[in-house]
């Protein structure tokens with residue numbers, strides 16, 4: 084790329100962030116009363132102390148709350164939004180998409196495309212990757228991207244190996260085109276469907292009556308199943324590789340990273356990545372202690388917290404990296 088071309092590159096810039104976590108707190112001590120576990124086990128194995136749980140709130144409502152805050156921060160009205168993408172694996176319904184519900188709740192104009200992306204914990208980075216491409220192509224001028232999940236609805240609350248890890252929440256960003264140096268430098272998404280059995284939900288669509296010989300309404304609920312140990316190793320491997328690739332592509336050295344915001348799945352995974360990338364404690368953001376793993380919400384929720392805590396300065400390079408069911412993983416580098 085010549086110097087002249089670099090000057091005129093259109094980038095998607097994050098102009099506002101917002102998040103929402105439901106008020107009900109479920110602590111490790113609360114979980115001790117529900118399953119055979121201890122606060123000590125959960126804290127040392129995952130870094131989680133508490134998580135938030137929705138009560139009488141739908142995914143779309145939680146998403147809309149985060150979205151409203153992001154719109155306010157960006158100074159953008161719902162009627163100015165021209166693209167809505169929601170990353171989620173816990174939609175209100177099979178259809179319409181959560182994005183269509185969000186469009187309706189917020190009052191985003193009729194005709195604006197709104198759709199969901201299913202990539203589990205990578206859902207937000209997948210959604211932002213698509214919005215980035217729409218903006219670079221000149222199709223979108225104001226995109227709303229939301230990451231939201233309510234795992235409390237798909238957790239098997241009797242399975243101690245998973246129920247202690249997840250929480251509910253949402254995070255959102257508003258993206259606009261920018262011709263300067265600031266914005267998404269590059270964004271990359273990956274998947275490997277051959278490894279789906281590492282992390283998945285049981286089937287949620289009932290079989291048809293031709294398959295059940297007329298027996299109607301068999302019990303069918305999506306429950307999270309995870310091979311924790313294998314997932315842990317795959318997460319460290321793929322997240323490290325995704326970070327190294329995005330750093331190499333953008334000629335970034337460890338010292339150039341202002342803040343790494345990794346998917347908040349496990350503090351030990353985040354520490355392993357920090358060590359492998361030779362980053363300091365200050366360069367890695369974590370709020371897992373407060374929220375647990377909020378799946379697609381984890382990165383935008385952490386980003387919003389980092390912004391509010393003033394952990395990101397103008398000109399800083401922020402690195403995002405995720406890993407989740409699919410398997411899916413993703414990374415992005417952003418100049419703030």
Ligand code: ACO
Pocket residue numbers: 119120121124125128129203204205243244245247282310311312313314315318348349352376378406407408
């Ligand atoms: N309390 C007490 N003991 C427990 C609990 C619990 N809640 N859960 C499991 N154990 C026991 C196990 O039964 C096992 O006992 P055993 O040795 O007698 O068999 C022992 O603890 C160790 O279990 P491991 O699974 O080996 O523990 P590990 O150190 O691997 O930690 C964990 C488990 C926290 C799940 C970890 O493997 C992990 O974080 N994995 C990755 C999660 C992740 O990244 N997910 C991806 C994103 S999620 C998404 O996409 C939806």
